[in-house]
Each structure stands twice: as C-alpha cells, then as structure tokens.
Amino acid sequence: MTDLAPLEDLAARVIREFANAGRMLATAESCTGGLIAGVLTEISGSSAVVERGFVTYSNEAKTEMLGVPADLIASDGAVSMRVAIAMAEGALARSRADVAVSVTGVAGPGGGSPEKPVGLVHFGFARRGFATRHLEKRFGDIGRDRVRLATVGLVLQELTGLFGTILPNTEADC
Template identity: 65%
Template sequence: MIADAALLARAEALIARYAAAGQKLATAESCTGGLVAGLLTAVPGSSAVVERGFVTYSNDAKAEAIGVPAELIAAEGAVSEPVARAMAEGALSHSRADVAVAITGIAGPGGGSARKPVGLVHFGLAVTGAPTRHLERRYGDLGRGEIRRRAVEDAVALLEGALPD
C-alpha cells in the first residue's frame, strides 16, 4: 500500500464523514489498480461506506463491468475526460453507491505520447442528483509509483469535496 500516515488519516476522516451522512461510495480505477479502494478499506468500519470498487484496467473491463461504451473508448482513448466521466457514471449506475470516483491515466514508464504524456490522469466524480465532475492532472513523468500515489491523493480530495461540510 502506498498510504502514508497523513493519507490514512484523511481516509479515516472521509469514512467517518460518509458514515455520518449515511452515504456510500464506489471506485472505478484503471491506472491506480484498486489503490483508492485499498486505502479506504484499510480503515476499520469502512464496510459501512465502501459499497464496491471496480478495477477496470483494460478497455474491455471498462465496457463490460461499468458500461463505458466501447465506441467512446475507441473515439477518445481510455485516458480522456469523456471516458473518466463515463467510468464514474458507470460505477454509480452499476452499484448502490451515492458517490463514485473514477481514475484513468498513464502511469508509465511507457505508454505516453506528445498528446497524452506519461503523468496524464483524468478523474470523474459522479454524485447522485448532481452533474458529473471532471479533473485533469498532468503530474509529469515522476515515476509510476509517484504518479499513482498522487492520483490516489487527488481521488481522495474529490471524495472529500463530494459531501457538504
């Protein structure tokens, strides 16, 4: 697990806030491979909040598990704003969660291009009854582990911001 004490403390506070609000969440992860779900489920009592996690690493998994249209992936590429949004919406509709976060990106060391460099990560956040949000990060070629760690931090931040204070 890539969590440090500060990130684990944020996860604990997040789980407590969602539990107090009676809200459940889901994750749809590609480049992070389940690290967000792993972080959240490291917290005792997280079963009251974490409804499910989807690791949709392949394009087929994105289509089959959470309903991302294969045509969308073919047209936009798996690492894109439309696919991140569709992943979040798919995780929400294929679960009993109230909030879903999605992550798709290029963690490297290979796989990047001039248009989509290593370190590019797109996030989607779907909340029942609200417009789906998107976040794009360009971390740079910091190494696979660091890109994934930063993506986990940003996913947690999106989940933190999904609930009113």
C-alpha cells in the same frame, strides 16, 4: 509495492465524513489498479462506506463492467475526459453507492505520447442527483508509484468535505 500509509489519515477522514452522512462510495479504477479502494478499506468502519470497487484496467473491463461504450474508447482513447466521466457514471449506475469516483491515466514509465504524456490522469466524480464532474491533472513523469499515489491523494482530497456542514452542499460543490 506502493506504500499507502501516508494517505491513511485522509482516507479515515473520508470514511468518517461519508459514514456521518450515511452515504456510500464506489470506485472505478484503471491506472491505480484498486489503490483507492485499498486505502479506504484499510480504515476500520469502511464497510459502512465503501459499497464496491471496480478495477477496470483493460478497455474490455471498462466496457463489460461499467458500460463504457467501446466506440467511445476507440474514438477518445481510454485516457480521456469522456471515458473518465462514463466510468464514474457506470460505477454509480451499477452500484448502490451515492457517489462514484473514476480514474484513468498513464502512470508510466512508458505508454505516454505527446498528446497523452506519462503522468496525465483524468478523474470523474459522479453523485446521484448532480452533474458529473471531471478533473484533469498532469503530474508529470515523476515515476509510476508517485503518479499513482498522487492520484489517490487527489481523489481523497476531493472527497473530503463533500457532505460537510461548513460548505454548502450544492451542485457546484460536486
């Protein structure tokens, strides 16, 4: 079982910042299997922020729950930029959240290829009224637990400061 305790301080910051801004979050998770929502809901007060989480481990779930076109998955593969973006946008469209985050990747130990090696993760960040943002990260073949924890940590880090007053809240920030 993956130990999420090291990420709880960062999760608490996300919950606090979203709550202070009156904003809600949805997650669409494949390779993390719900760990992002899991660490966020460990925090007291998370019910004011976490609107819902979609665990879409299979391609069918991505299509049925998030509306990701099956032909997109067939052409690009589940682990791809366009699928990550479609997952985030689908989670936003199918929720009352203000922000949605998606992750799809190859956690390992198997399942990688030269084009999509173990440790490759695609992230989507969708926010109402803003362009959807994509990140690609290659963590390397560092072990399944570490890939998943690093993925959750990157998401939480990206979500912090999203509604803060220190940085301008512009489209370029989301």
